[in-house]
Amino acid sequence: MKRILVLGGGTGGTLIANLLAKKLKNEAQITLVSASSRHLYQPGWLYVPFGWQDPRALSRSLKSLLNKRVQLEIGKVDRLDLPAQAVVLEEGNTLYYDYLVVATGSRVTPEDVPGLAEGAHHFYTEEAAWKLHAVLEEWQGGRIVVGVGGLPHKCPVAPLEFTFLLDEYLTRRGLRDKTEITYTYPINRVFSIESVAEVAEPLLKERGVKIETFFNLESVDPEKKLAISLEGSSLPYDLLVMIPPHRGAQFLEGSPIADAQGWVYTDRTTLQVKDYPNIYALGDTTNLPISKAGSTAHFEAPVIAEHIAAEIQGRAVDLQHASYNGKVTCFLETGYGKASILAFDYDHPPKPPAPSWLYHYEKMAFNKAYWYLVPTGVI
Amino acid sequence: MSNPVQISKEIDARGSFCPGPLMELIRAVKAANVGEVIAVLSGDPGSVKDIPAWVTKAGHKFLGMEDAGGEVKRFIVRKAR
Ligand SMILES: Cc1cc2nc3c(=O)[nH]c(=O)nc-3n(C[C@H](O)[C@H](O)[C@H](O)COP(=O)(O)OP(=O)(O)OC[C@H]3O[C@@H](n4cnc5c(N)ncnc54)[C@H](O)[C@@H]3O)c2cc1C
Numbered sequence: 001m002k003r004i005l006v007l008g009g010g011t012g013g014t015l016i017a018n019l020l021a022k023k024l025k026n027e028a029q030i031t032l033v034s035a036s037s038r039h040l041y042q043p044g045w046l047y048v049p050f051g052w053q054d055p056r057a058l059s060r061s062l063k064s065l066l067n068k069r070v071q072l073e074i075g076k077v078d079r080l081d082l083p084a085q086a087v088v089l090e091e092g093n094t095l096y097y098d099y100l101v102v103a104t105g106s107r108v109t110p111e112d113v114p115g116l117a118e119g120a121h122h123f124y125t126e127e128a129a130w131k132l133h134a135v136l137e138e139w140q141g142g143r144i145v146v147g148v149g150g151l152p153h154k155c156p157v158a159p160l161e162f163t164f165l166l167d168e169y170l171t172r173r174g175l176r177d178k179t180e181i182t183y184t185y186p187i188n189r190v191f192s193i194e195s196v197a198e199v200a201e202p203l204l205k206e207r208g209v210k211i212e213t214f215f216n217l218e219s220v221d222p223e224k225k226l227a228i229s230l231e232g233s234s235l236p237y238d239l240l241v242m243i244p245p246h247r248g249a250q251f252l253e254g255s256p257i258a259d260a261q262g263w264v265y266t267d268r269t270t271l272q273v274k275d276y277p278n279i280y281a282l283g284d285t286t287n288l289p290i291s292k293a294g295s296t297a298h299f300e301a302p303v304i305a306e307h308i309a310a311e312i313q314g315r316a317v318d319l320q321h322a323s324y325n326g327k328v329t330c331f332l333e334t335g336y337g338k339a340s341i342l343a344f345d346y347d348h349p350p351k352p353p354a355p356s357w358l359y360h361y362e363k364m365a366f367n368k369a370y371w372y373l374v375p376t377g378v379i
Numbered sequence: 380m381s382n383p384v385q386i387s388k389e390i391d392a393r394g395s396f397c398p399g400p401l402m403e404l405i406r407a408v409k410a411a412n413v414g415e416v417i418a419v420l421s422g423d424p425g426s427v428k429d430i431p432a433w434v435t436k437a438g439h440k441f442l443g444m445e446d447a448g449g450e451v452k453r454f455i456v457r458k459a460r
Contacts (some may be wrong), residue, residue: 032435151402186405187398188432194425214436216405230409231437232460 008035012283119222141178142238150245
């Protein structure tokens with residue numbers, strides 16, 4: 001029996017394992033390896049700093065989300081042994097595969113910028129979002145700098161959403177006119193995709209947010225409370241909320257299937273890993289020129305499941321599901337109960353509609369329905 | 380080559396789309412020594428505007444841009460500080 005090994009128990013890994021289990025009843029042995037026994041719903045972290053979401057409601061047992069035919073192995077991958085078609089875990093046990101799917105996501109690496117870990121807050125881990133909540137609760141006014149400390153990072157719109165929600169939160173608490181908010185971004189507009197920047201920039205200005213573009217964070221001085229850019233500017237702050245730089249999983253850095261930052265060389269349509277036709281990658285871990293978002297993993301998973309299942313079943317692939325076209329859909333919260341939506345692919349940039357309460361409610365409903373719909377492969 | 384300056388590093392960012400080539404250039408400038416010349420190849424039309432704008436903002440010197448076949452352009456930058 002063929003052995004399929006899935007690395008990572010997040011959005012991509014859980015979904016692909018379940019799709020494979022459905023497609024390949026008893027024709028393959030499917031094992032999922034994950035460093036954590038919990039599946040985390042990261043999009044909910046956006047609301048944690050404001051006390052609008054309890055982090056405990058944002059995770060579930062991974063086992064409870066997996067099809068019974070998927071074997072779960074809790075352990076951290078230490079290295080790949082590609083010639084032996086094996087994966088070695090930190091505890092030393094080795095797992096062999098005929099097909100490998102890499103879905104180990106991305107991790108934040110504040111240590112890549114001097115002073116960042118000591119001087120800044122963020123909301124890109126459960127713990128950090130919770131700590132930021134404690135700081136905001138105590139906030140009485142001053143200068144807040146919100147920004148992006150490196151590209152690429154996951155959920156590209158989250159820093160914009162955070163800024164809009166921060167404006168709403170401070171307004172509700174009567175602290176907005178005592179707070180100066182500055183938003184920073186590495187390139188010369190507020191977002192990498194032009195059509196999104198065109199919608200977001202007027203909204204930031206309307207809310208009185210100062211904008212500092214071409215700001216590539218070089219270091220943070222936690223004592224003087226300064227965020228310093230490569231371009232030579234420095235911003236004083238009382239509270240710094242910086243999305244740290246990201247990298248792929250540590251075991252991928254320097255491995256033959258990934259670049260120096262650990263992003264896996266992935267074919268943009270088949271999702272096969274370069275030079276390794278029996279290895280696939282999806283979600284944040286790929287080097288694809290598309291947003292690192294849960295919805296990306298969601299649209300990618302059926303493609304990989306179809307390729308592997310067709311090969312094991314000795315049939316031609318169903319062309320309808322055989323290639324990924326770069327499809328991504330993301331909500332963009334704009335505060336005060338409104339949101340917009342971005343839907344795009346490799347060839348079509350998004351055309352975000354005017355923010356409305358409808359998309360905000362859709363996002364809220366999706367956040368609740370996620371558990372029943374996405375990891376299980378219902379939609 | 381027709382360039383009078385000596386390029387110490389050339390980055391091939393063809394096939395990478397906005398803001399890929401600019402971010403690659405920023406990373407390379409960060410790693411370079413003052414005075415070194417860096418070139419980046421980009422086929423992304425946005426680079427024509429974005430790369431010179433960043434170089435000026437960051438206080439480096441934009442030495443020029445030349446055709447490198449098809450849509451691709453070579454942008455040449457000297458790290459000035
Ligand atoms: C604040 C925030 C808001 C977001 N909002 C949205 C949104 O609105 N919409 C959207 O689509 N996306 C959003 N995202 C992004 C989304 O959460 C990620 O893009 C998505 O989770 C990626 O899925 P993945 O499977 O690639 O990685 P993950 O879901 O991150 O899963 C990675 C898995 O790999 C495991 N792992 C890592 N290293 C190892 C190892 N060495 N060994 C074994 N296991 C390992 C981890 O334990 C984890 O289970 C948001 C993210 C954040 C942080």
